[in-house]
């Protein structure tokens with residue numbers, strides 16, 4: 001069945017004159033992998049924010065598992081979709097507490113396992129004491145790559161039915177990226193997945209590709225057909 005159904009979405013950011021999204025419709029079936037590609041500013045992140053209930057569309061509907069997510073409170077959405085973002089929100093507290101935001105009752109063993117899968121080697125090698133490291137403004141500053149890995153570890157902890165990856169491996173070096181991609185594939189097997197990227201070349205094995213330009217869909221096809229066309 002259909003897992004995500006988006007119809008005629010329109011969104012304009014406050015104070016802007018032009019649409020960030022202008023009449024976007026698409027659907028994703030259960031277990032399918034959709035890639036959303038497009039240049040910077042084409043509207044990719046805005047779609048991610050609408051799917052996770054962070055912003056509300058001026059027009060159109062988003063339904064997940066048959067439920068219109070804007071006609072109910074946000075709770076039911078947030079327990080179905082997890083998102084791995086480029087710049088995750090991390091708080092000025094320990095690594096453990098940042099991870100526990102994703103799953104409050106996780107055991108230390110679970111946290112360590114998820115860190116391992118997200119290739120946070122340095123955290124897992126010295127275990128407990130690293131988990132107690134305070135990060136952020138008043139603590140240890142993490143690199144862009146480290147932050148992304150923490151965001152990925154949180155997605156492993158949540159283990160939800162729908163996962164959105166919003167440029168989530170862009171700050172990783174290629175060695176880390178390939179390790180993580182292997183793990184991400186196992187995380188997402190059997191799940192509905194949306195991957196967002198600038199270029200088609202950074203997307204692996206997707207069923208369909210939606211190409212955006214200036215807030216509109218300019219192509220919607222299989223990866224192979226799009227490659228043959230170019």
Ligand code: ADP
Nearest residue numbers: 013016020038039040041042043044045046047
């Ligand atoms: P992408 O993810 O493809 O780079 P975005 O969805 O971030 O694109 O942006 C789509 C459009 O909305 C762009 O024109 C961008 O400048 C604008 N935009 C994005 N975020 C905001 C914001 N918080 N306030 C105002 N305009 C925004």
Ligand code: ADP
Nearest residue numbers: 119120121122123124143144145146171172173
């Ligand atoms: P970026 O690609 O954003 O510059 P990296 O993730 O490659 O950052 O990491 C930068 C440095 O931090 C590297 O020298 C790496 O060994 C170190 N590092 C990576 N992960 C961790 C970690 N979990 N804890 C401590 N140091 C780390």
